[in-house]
Amino acid sequence: MARIAIDMDGVMADTTQQYIDWYAARYGVQVDKTSLNGKPETTGFPLDGVVRQFLYTPGFFRTKPVIPGSQEVIKALNEQHEVYIVSAAMEFPQSLSEKLAWLQDHFPFIGWQQIVFCGHKRIVDADYMIDDHVKNLSTFKGEPLLFTAPHNMNVQEYKRVNTWEEVGALLLAGN
Incomplete structure (x- = not known):
């Protein structure tokens, strides 16, 4: 064992899908998951820095x-x-x-x-x-x-x- x-x-x-879903719900832009490949986590979205703020938002986790x-x-x-x-x-x-x-x-x-x-x-x-x-x-x-x-x-x-x-x-x- x-x-x-x-x-x-x-x-x-x-987590990645949650970033994508929350971003789409808040900013009206659907980000393709493959466009995030090879980029540091929470980056690669059109508005820089906003995705990291989701981690501090009640309900995210x-x-x-x-x-x-x-x-x-x-x-x-x-x-x-x-x-x-x-x-x-x-x-x-x-x-x-x-x-x-x-x-x-x-x-x-x-x-x-x-x-x-x-x-x-x-x-x-x-x-x-x-x-x-x-x-x-x-x-x-x-x-x-x-x-x-x-x-x-x-x-x-x-x-x-x-x-x-x-x-x-x-x-x-x-x-």
Whole structure:
């Protein structure tokens, strides 16, 4: 049985789609997701700097769409492995309670003992970490798995997983 640390934002919760949806609702402009490829997170939108402000807006973390396949694969992983949801939740004041409520809604099979909200993930001790940010994977001592997101498209140094089906194929017994 492996210990698996799974990031929320950009891995379970589709942060990029949330940026796009919120931008369209507020500014009337639909941004194509592929136009964000290779650009730092929160950049690439017509009005510079406004997307970062969404991170401070109540409801942003609470209403993110679920990344397809994550619920089914994480449930299966949870049945075979020791799974922890590890999310940086200290920088944005409302994110802590919103992330917890989001997890309870979309991943009710994850118990409170399996949720770790932290500032920096260098404290995480696991066999695998699935994350979309190099800053979290660079200090990880286990096997890092980079979950594909527009902001990390040009990163080459880590084993990449593009979908939850790929995660399942890699980490679930019988696949």
